[in-house]
Amino acid sequence: MIRYVLTAILIVIIFVMIIVIESFLLKVLYLANSVSNYAMVIINGSRRLLNIP
Structure with a gap:
């Protein structure tokens, strides 16, 4: 049970990091x-100013 909660938290953290990195790259x-x-x-x-075509 604890393992599933930890993996879910890890997946959420990875998604947040991807979104942050993507917004930083767009900026x-x-x-x-x-x-x-x-x-x-x-x-x-x-x-x-220098009359170069």
Whole structure:
């Protein structure tokens, strides 16, 4: 009986950890995407300033 309770708790903990890691990865991907968009804006602006097509 105790073994089943412990395995159930372990499965719940693993699910929670998976959800936390997934949300962290999504945040990191969103941050990288916004940073790359910002870099593209800077590159396009500097190209316009230097008259590079």
